[in-house]
Amino acid sequence: MIYFDYAATAIKREEILKYIWENKEEFDGNPDSLHAKGRASKKILEESREKIAQSIGTDPKNVIFTSGASESNNTVLSQFKNSKIITSAIEHDSILKAIDKENSIFLAANEYGIISLEDLKNKITEDTKLVSIMYVNNESGAIQPVKEIGEFLKDKDICFHVDAVQAYGHLDIDVNEIGCDFLSLSGHKIGGLNGFGILYSRKNINPFIKGGEQEKNRRAGTSFVAGAYAMAESFPKTIKEREKIREVKTYFIEKLEKSKINYQINGSMENSSDHILNIYFKDYKSDFLLTYLDMQGICASAGSACRAGSFLPSHVITNMYDEDRARHSIRFSFGYTNTKEEVDKAIEVLEGLNNEG
Numbered sequence: 001m002i003y004f005d006y007a008a009t010a011i012k013r014e015e016i017l018k019y020i021w022e023n024k025e026e027f028d029g030n031p032d033s034l035h036a037k038g039r040a041s042k043k044i045l046e047e048s049r050e051k052i053a054q055s056i057g058t059d060p061k062n063v064i065f066t067s068g069a070s071e072s073n074n075t076v077l078s079q080f081k082n083s084k085i086i087t088s089a090i091e092h093d094s095i096l097k098a099i100d101k102e103n104s105i106f107l108a109a110n111e112y113g114i115i116s117l118e119d120l121k122n123k124i125t126e127d128t129k130l131v132s133i134m135y136v137n138n139e140s141g142a143i144q145p146v147k148e149i150g151e152f153l154k155d156k157d158i159c160f161h162v163d164a165v166q167a168y169g170h171l172d173i174d175v176n177e178i179g180c181d182f183l184s185l186s187g188h189k190i191g192g193l194n195g196f197g198i199l200y201s202r203k204n205i206n207p208f209i210k211g212g213e214q215e216k217n218r219r220a221g222t223s224f225v226a227g228a229y230a231m232a233e234s235f236p237k238t239i240k241e242r243e244k245i246r247e248v249k250t251y252f253i254e255k256l257e258k259s260k261i262n263y264q265i266n267g268s269m270e271n272s273s274d275h276i277l278n279i280y281f282k283d284y285k286s287d288f289l290l291t292y293l294d295m296q297g298i299c300a301s302a303g304s305a306c307r308a309g310s311f312l313p314s315h316v317i318t319n320m321y322d323e324d325r326a327r328h329s330i331r332f333s334f335g336y337t338n339t340k341e342e343v344d345k346a347i348e349v350l351e352g353l354n355n356e357g
């Protein structure tokens with residue numbers, strides 16, 4: 001099996017799972033319990049919070065543990081009910097489906113998948129309360145000008161939220177350098193466990209999930225200790241793997257160029273993350289391609305959802321080009337297990353399409 005779908009979720013890390021299993025007693029307790037088991041879990045939870053905070057250049061008190069970036073994004077939006085928001089048309093669905101559309105402006109991306117700072121400046125009004133822009137797009141890999149946006153918003157009475165899920169581990173993130181008030185991250189995209197993420201917040205927030213007093217009254221629910229540990233331990237590993245991941249992506253492109261495959265890259269290579277490559281195959285529909293690749297043991301993806309067995313074309317590629325191109329595009333996304341030999345195999349399989357006519 002060749003797994004080229006890291007932007008969906010990463011292959012779980014054996015050494016982390018092994019540590020959790022072999023030291024299970026440290027993870028058993030509820031960190032809010034006062035007994036020894038609770039204290040052992042609390043220690044891991046708070047050590048992990050410290051490491052995660054450090055990874056984005058902030059203080060642990062600004063890190064709120066959540067069930068993932070979808071919840072983090074929803075939490076931010078819930079603070080701005082009936083407020084004017086500016087976001088982009090290429091955000092993740094956890095922004096687009098949770099946002100109050102009547103009160104929001106959606107910036108378009110250009111053909112490179114990048115939104116324009118000028119466009120944002122022109123659309124800001126006295127009433128704008130929040131700007132929410134992702135760092136790296138999950139479908140095209142395009143890097144958005146979040147530092148420039150942060151700089152522009154710095155002396156304005158407007159909050160800035162960055163969904164940095166696909167940037168985490170791949171680009172250096174310093175919340176002070178970006179100048180954001182909120183930032184969402186997910187653990188499972190870098191090899192942590194599904195169902196764990198964080199919301200960085202330098203503001204007081206009202207809990208989106210209400211109940212217990214966990215997370216200093218900012219998010220209720222018994223803490224996912226193993227999730228926090230897995231995210232904290234995955235981060236330094238991902239940093240070390242960056243170079244190798246970029247090499248795999250570059251090699252994929254080189255092999256494509258040398259092949260007889262009819263393709264075009266969606267977006268630009270210059271302003272793009274090291275792990276995402278979105279390709280337009282004019283002659284084949286994405287659902288056909290994905291099924292064909294799957295039958296040959298290759299996992300890739302297209303669009304954002306699959307309903308009743310059919311793929312919805314990616315709203316991101318549609319926004320950059322058009323729906324027809326989106327229906328003929330697929331995403332390959334790379335991670336630490338991938339090798340150049342796997343790329344050779346994938347290119348061979350794609351070339352096989354030509355032979356089949």
Ligand SMILES: Cc1ncc(COP(=O)(O)O)c(C=O)c1O
Pocket residue numbers: 007008067068069070071092094134136137138163165166185186187195196197
């Ligand atoms: C850019 C982006 N934001 C948010 C999410 C949601 O993350 P989670 O799966 O942790 O809820 C994803 C995951 O697909 C993503 O790629």
